[in-house]
Amino acid sequence: MTRFPYDQFAKDYLEELLQPLGKIETSKTVPAEIREIDVYFAPSSQPTTDTIQLGLLGQLAEKPALIEPFRNAVKISEMRSCMNKLFYIIADIERQNKRDNIPTQEDDLPKLWILSPTASTTILDGFKASLDEENWGAGVHFLGDYLKTVIIAIHQLPCTPETLWLRLLGKGRVQQRAIEELEALPQNNPLRDKAIDLLLSLKTQIEIRQNPEEEDKELLMNLSPIYLERLAAAEQKGRNEGIQEGRNEGIQQGRNEGIQQGRNEGIQNERRIVIENLLRARFGALDDELEAIIQPLLALTPEEFSPLLIQLSREELISRFIR
Template identity: 65%
Template sequence: MTRFPYDQFAKDYLQELLLPLGKVETSRQVAAEVREIDVYFAPSPQPSNNTIPLGLLGRFAATAALFEPFRNAATKSEIRGCLHKLFDVFTDLERQAKRNNTRVYEIELPRLWILSPTASVSLLDGFGARLDEDNWGAGVYFLADFFKTAIVAIHQLPRTEETLWLRILGKGRVQQQAIDELEALPENNPLRSKAIDLLVNLKTTLEIGQNVDQEDRNLIMRLSPIYEQRLAEARQEGIQQGIQIYEQRLAEARQEGQQQGMQQGIQRERRITIENLLRVRFGTLDEELVAIIEPMLVLPPEEFTGLLLQSSREELLARFRQT
C-alpha cells in the first residue's frame, strides 16, 4: 500500500477517537525545515464524564502526546525522523516559554507513541527499547526516560478489548481480527460507527488507487461486506426520508388543494418530489429524465421513491420509456 491512503485513514481515525478527550491537531508543522506530525494531542483540562473508554489508547492520551502511525513496519530511519520531530516540539515549547517568561516542566512535554504494525528484535534492541509489562503489558517498548518515546509493536498486543482501538491500526490477520471484534460491538456504540465509516472510506480510496498489493486486496475483500451493509442501510434510510418528504409535501398539497382542488395539489407535489429525487441522484434534469416524470406520477409514493433511490439511470429510462 502506498503510504498516503493509510496515513490519512490513521490520522482521521485517531482524531475521531481522541477528540472527545482533548485538542487534536493533524499534520502539525514544526521547525524551520517544515516537518509534519501526524497527530498532536493535548488532553482537555476537564475531561468529560461521557467519553467512551479507549483502553490502552486512552492511557496513551492521558497526557500530551504525538502519535506517528505506520502501515508497514517503521524503519530505524523513520523512527529517527519521528524523534527529530519530537525534539523540534520540545525546542518550540521551550522557546515559547522563554518568550513568555515561564518554564516548561518535564511532565508537560508530550510523549511520542510510534505505532508500528510489527517491530523486529534487532530494531528494538538498536534503540534500547524495553518492555514495562507490569505497567503497560506486552507490545509497548519504551526508550530511555529522557527520550519520552515508546514504540508500540501492534502485532504483540494481547487480543483484548483493552487493545482493540490500537489493533485496528495493525496489519494483516491482526487488523482483520480487530475488524471482526469491531463489528461485534453493540450497534449503538458511537465509536463503532465512526471507525466503520472510516474503514469504508479507506476501502473506497484503495479501490481507486494504483499499485494495489495483495495486502490491500485482502483488506478490500474483508471490508466489502461492511461496505455492502452500509450501502443497504443508506438506501433504506434514503427510502424512509423520501417517504417522509413526500408525506410532508402531501400535507402541504392537501392544504393547497383546499383552494386549488385536492387532486391538482397532490399531483403538483408528486411532481416536485420526483424532480427533487432525480436531481439528488443524477445532478441535473435533462430531456430524457424529464420525459419519465409523467409516467411515474401514477405510482404510489413508496414505489416511485424506492425506484428513484435504488435504480440506475439506465434502468429508469428503460422502464418508463415503455410506459
C-alpha cells in the first residue's frame, strides 16, 4: 500500500480516539521546509475515563504530544525530520511565552511520539533510546529527557488490552491479531465501533487501488469478516424493525411483510453505504450522474458491483447503467 491511504487512516483513527481527551489537529502546518505534523494533541484540563479506556494510547495523551505514525519502519532521516518539527514547535512556544512574560516549564512542552511498526537496533542504539518498563512496559523507547522524543516499536508491545489501540496501527501478524481482538470486544463498546468504521473505510481505499501489494491483500482478508459482520448486523436490524412494525400493526400479514421489508431495507442500506464510499473514494463528491447509477447498482450483489466500481472508469459506469 502506498503511504497516503494508511496516513489518512492513521490520522483519522487517532483523531477519532483522542478527540474526547482534548484538542487535536491533524496535518498541522509548519514552515514549508519542515512540512506538516501528522497529529498535534493538547489534553483537556478536565480528566476523563476515556484516557483509561485507551490504555497506552491514553497514557501518552496525558500531556501535549506530536504523534507521527509510520506504515513502514521509521528511517534515520525520518526521525530527524520529525524531531525538527518538534523543535520548531517548542521554539515557537518559548517565543510566545517570552512575549507574554511567562516562564516555560519543561513539563508543559510537547513530546514527540514516533509510532513505528518495527524499530531496528541501529535506530534505537544510534539515538541512544532506552526503556522505562516499570512505567511504560516493553516497546516504548525514550531518547534523552531534553530531546522529548519517544519511539514506540509496535511489534515489541505486549499483547494486552492496554496496547490494543496502538497495535491496530501495526503491520502483518501484529495488526491481524489486534483486529481479531477488536472484533472480540463487546458490541456496545463505543471505541470498537469507531475503530471498525475507520478500518472499513481503509478497506474501501485499498480496494479501489490498482495492483494492491501482498500485505494489502492480507489486510483485506483480515477485514472481510468485519465487513460481513456489518452486513449481517444491518440485515438483523432490518429484520427486527420489520418484526416490530408488524407487531404494532397487529396483523400477521403485516408482520410477515414487515420482516421481509425490514430485512431487504437493512441489506440495501448497507450496500448503498458501500457503493457511495467506493464512488467517493474514486471520483470525489457525488454529482447527479453518479447518484443516478447507485440505484441500478443496488440490484447487484457485493461480489458483482465491487469489481465494477473498482475497475470501470466514470464514463464506463455511467454508460453501462444510465445511458
